[in-house]
Amino acid sequence: MMKLFPATARHAVDLGWLRSAQSFSFGEYFDPENSSFGVMRVLNDDVIAPGRGFGAHPHSEMEIVTIPITGRLKHEDNLGNAEVTAAGEIQRMSAGTGIIHAEYNDSDTEEGSFLQMWFMPKERGVAPSYEMSRYDDAKLQNALVPVVTPDGADGTASINQDMTIYLGRLQQGRRILFNQKTGRRAFIMVLEGELNLNGMALGPKDSVRAEFEPDYILSAEVPAFVMLIDLP
Secondary structure, eight states: OEEEEOGGGSEEEEOSSEEEEESSOBTTBOOTTSSOBTTEEEEEEEEEOTTOEEEEEEEOSOEEEEEEEESEEEEEETTSOEEEEETTEEEEEEOTTOEEEEEEEOOSSSOEEEEEEEEOOSSSSOOOEEEEEEOOGGGGBTSOEEEEESSOGGGOEEOSSSOEEEEEEEOTTOEEEEEOOTTOEEEEEEEEEOEEETTEEEOTTOEEEEESOSEEEEEOSSOEEEEEEEEO
16 A cells, blocks of 8 residues: 655745755644654654754654755754764764754755654663764665664664665666565655656655555656655
8 A cells, every 4th residue: 555645745834944844743733644654753854044953952752863965964962962964974863861952054155955854762761872874875876775774784874763764866767676574664755856656656755655565666767866764
């Protein structure tokens, strides 16, 4: 079973310094029919103005993953972490028993575009933690490459949940087959370009929530950048 969520159906927020397209209920936006997908709780597609961002605020009992699409995001927290994450890098924060952090667009002149995702943890009550990892964009060519995994294998970011985030870039005319394990879910979003998923046409920032599908065939008539999340 696959359900298409067009990019235009997302909840839009425009605060001037922040433009956000929210795939799930978040903040003042609440839809009881759209509050989660499995353990996936939030996906905000944020565009942040130069030098602006989110001041210090707390989180607890949530796994938070940020993927820069363009620009650089500066992170600071009460654990003493202070880093800048850019395209080609992944930021993972386990809020655990509690963390306070702030994040800002690190550029004074350019907007930045960032995906922020929240997932419910597999184990509650763990100590908060933060890490940044890098992936090789060249390896994404015509492949789905894990960038976030439960065990942090092969330099991926680790996460306190039984899930994997994959990124891939398809060249024109190429396709990828992804075999889905029984009983799992998949969240698929086109980050750039256009994609055909099991016969379903997807444009930029369109997404699909899928359950009980044995496999997915992703094909591209034009170049595409895609994210696939394997979820319990």
